[in-house]
Amino acid sequence: MASVTFDKATRVYPGSDRPAVDALDLEIADGEFLVLVGPSGCGKSTSLRMLAGLEDVNAGRILIGDRDVTQVQPKDRDIAMVFQNYALYPHMTVADNMGFALKIAGTPKAEIETRVKEAAKILDLTEYLGRKPKALSGGQRQRVAMGRAIVRQPRVFLMDEPLSNLDAKLRVQTRTQIASLQRRLGVTTVYVTHDQTEALTMGDRIAVLNFGVLQQVGTPREMYDRPANVFVAGFIGSPAMNLGEFRVVGDEAVLGAARVPLSAAARKALQASGEDKVIVGFRPEATERVSENTPGALAVTVNLVEELGSDAFIYGSLEGEEEAAKVGSGEDEDQVIIRIDPRDVPDKGAKVHVTIRPDAQHEFSVSSGERLVD
Numbered sequence: 092m093a094s095v096t097f098d099k100a101t102r103v104y105p106g107s108d109r110p111a112v113d114a115l116d117l118e119i120a121d122g123e124f125l126v127l128v129g130p131s132g133c134g135k136s137t138s139l140r141m142l143a144g145l146e147d148v149n150a151g152r153i154l155i156g157d158r159d160v161t162q163v164q165p166k167d168r169d170i171a172m173v174f175q176n177y178a179l180y181p182h183m184t185v186a187d188n189m190g191f192a193l194k195i196a197g198t199p200k201a202e203i204e205t206r207v208k209e210a211a212k213i214l215d216l217t218e219y220l221g222r223k224p225k226a227l228s229g230g231q232r233q234r235v236a237m238g239r240a241i242v243r244q245p246r247v248f249l250m251d252e253p254l255s256n257l258d259a260k261l262r263v264q265t266r267t268q269i270a271s272l273q274r275r276l277g278v279t280t281v282y283v284t285h286d287q288t289e290a291l292t293m294g295d296r297i298a299v300l301n302f303g304v305l306q307q308v309g310t311p312r313e314m315y316d317r318p319a320n321v322f323v324a325g326f327i328g329s330p331a332m333n334l335g336e337f338r339v340v341g342d343e344a345v346l347g348a349a350r351v352p353l354s355a356a357a358r359k360a361l362q363a364s365g366e367d368k369v370i371v372g373f374r375p376e377a378t379e380r381v382s383e384n385t386p387g388a389l390a391v392t393v394n395l396v397e398e399l400g401s402d403a404f405i406y407g408s409l410e411g412e413e414e415a416a417k418v419g420s421g422e423d424e425d426q427v428i429i430r431i432d433p434r435d436v437p438d439k440g441a442k443v444h445v446t447i448r449p450d451a452q453h454e455f456s457v458s459s460g461e462r463l464v465d
């Protein structure tokens with residue numbers, strides 16, 4: 092097993108003037124499960140492929156343990172990769188599929204058999220070892236693909252959206268299995284997904300990329316509670332955080348009738364930068380329904396109610412000045428999302444009043460998008 096280090100690793104594809112991955116600095120500890128997440132095209136697969144040796148590194152270095160592998164051939168890096176399209180050999184049994192890489196590497200037959208049996212046991216595939224892939228379910232095939240990686244006993248696992256071929260229910264099941272399997276084996280793992288829920292539920296830590304640039308690295312809790320900038324704030328969390336530009340008036344952020352008390356630290360940061368506007372963020376669950384005449388409350392006209400059984404969410408428009416329409420969430424620029432009691436659901440078109448729970452708001456700089464208070 093080993094740690095992994097991206098040291099200012101950069102990839103510029105031929106013919107492109109912008110790096111697909113721009114000076115990526117990231118250290119992954121021995122045995123850690125790190126999830127790389129971000130929107131389509133942000134450079135996740137490119138980062139993983141640089142680590143695998145399948146993509147040139149144009150600047151910077153990649154280390155596995157203490158060893159600089161930047162120029163090392165993929166086969167000599169001691170890694171195993173699981174892709175989204177894990178093509179299994181259709182004419183081979185599950186056991187042969189799993190042992191194939193070892194066979195090619197000239198591993199003795201008895202050793203292959205032992206390792207395949209071990210992996211099959213871990214993955215609950217023992218009774219399917221003699222079957223062909225076409226006689227397996229999607230989830231079982233996915234586990235065979237994992238098995239192929241496990242039998243190689245690599246120092247690092249690389250996984251690129253391995254679950255995206257599965258249906259929603261199976262995906263949830265399999266992601267739990269992969270996460271607990273990884274913890275049991277203790278093999279350093281870099282896992283790529285565009286799904287922030289997958290990232291939050293699986294990773295020891297999450298690294299968020301946008302336009303090839305690392306935005307923030309941290310535990311799921313850190314990313315959720317203290318997003319470093321507006322992008323991470325809008326990307327991590329479902330439903331997404333509400334974000335809007337407020338005017339700074341005295342000790343408060345003001346938008347129409349809505350007034351949000353600013354923390355002393357935020358006021359200090361705003362004074363230092365001289366900015367008279369601030370981006371206020373609040374999560375759908377950080378609000379409380381209040382009566383209509385509560386001073387400073389946000390008035391929200393209900394456009395849609397999403398009932399999920401245990402929860403209910405209002406999608407609505409913030410009332411007030413023209414500019415209030417600009418308050419939206421990471422999901423929808425024109426609508427705020429408010430979690431409400433599922434047993435007390437308002438009608439479409441009704442007006443609901445909420446306040447943000449004390450200290451549950453986030454403040455970001457209008458000019459840089461960075462979080463104002465650490």
Ligand SMILES: Nc1ncnc2c1ncn2[C@@H]1O[C@H](COP(=O)(O)OP(=O)(O)OP(=O)(O)O)[C@@H](O)[C@H]1O
Pocket residue numbers: 104105107111129130131132133134135136137138285
């Ligand atoms: N072989 C290539 N040649 C040129 N440009 C490429 C190549 N592969 C990827 N790119 C570009 O590099 C950027 C990053 O691509 P990458 O595949 O790493 O994104 P990603 O984060 O994995 O996205 P997705 O979630 O859609 O898989 C994109 O703008 C993409 O168009």
Ligand SMILES: [Mg+2]
Pocket residue numbers: 135136137
């Ligand atoms: Mg990709």
